[in-house]
Amino acid sequence: MANILAVREYTATTYRVDGPDSPNAAELRAAGFERQAALFHALSDPRRLTILSHLQAGEQCVCHLQEAIDLGQSLLSFHLKTLREAGLVVSRREGRWMHYRLAPAGLTAAHDAIAALRPAASAIAPRTHVVCGD
Amino acid sequence: MANILAVREYTATTYRVDGPDSPNAAELRAAGFERQAALFHALSDPRRLTILSHLQAGEQCVCHLQEAIDLGQSLLSFHLKTLREAGLVVSRREGRWMHYRLAPAGLTAAHDAIAALRPAASAIAPRTHVVCGD
């Protein structure tokens, strides 16, 4: 880790339920949505999805990614940084080359976030004639 | 549908593989990433995630959402529109009230998009000493 900041890690965090500064449920949920939103933001660009799909086969160095994907050098670097900061990929230096690979924990977090939003079967039907105005 | 445009629907689309205008695999993949990116964009805001989680219990009218969530009227309407255009919620008018509920197909599409990105077990390890420079 050294001096790298702002990299999401998806480690489990536990709180003592009644500790003096334990955040309440609403705050926890809000913080969760912030995290999840950041994760989905990283996934919300077709170029970044292209990069992820290229990494699916295994670790790649930037030079190979650049050959495979039509992106300028600094732009590719920018998108890789975005993915890295979101916790979706990790990087490793080998000599002068940087290698990137998928970070399964990040994808799992995204997967779980969506799974958590899926409605109960009872929740997908319209509820007609519910009085609203008062 | 009438004159509603730009609403994503997630119906299966099939192509004859060798038909004269059948898009090639790369184009199909690119189009898929565009769609998926739009979907993730709709999920990339904590306010919208909050809305979705409120709809998880079942259909809600806008007035109830507005009570439950601290958002100005036009802002709530904006985010609901974003979710609707992404195919994540559907709306229904009942009298003067609009009711919104989750659209399972949209959430499923997001879920599947992430599942499709998950790496093979062999792809998550660094591959050291791969020659790169040439």
Add this chain to the structure above:
DNA sequence: TTGCCATATCAACATATCTAGATATATTGA
């Protein structure tokens, strides 16, 4: 050293998105 190469970062600009307030539209009830 020195120079080269791979990649990251910076600075400037273009574009997209979010937000708030004002206004428009649709529906109901008087």
Add this chain to the structure above:
DNA sequence: TCAATATATCTAGATATGTTGATATGGCAA
């Protein structure tokens, strides 16, 4: 028909994000 209400849309400004070209950094080889 009119007024009231719920929600959507519009407008303008603020902020965030993406893109490009230039420059910096870190490692290697001569």
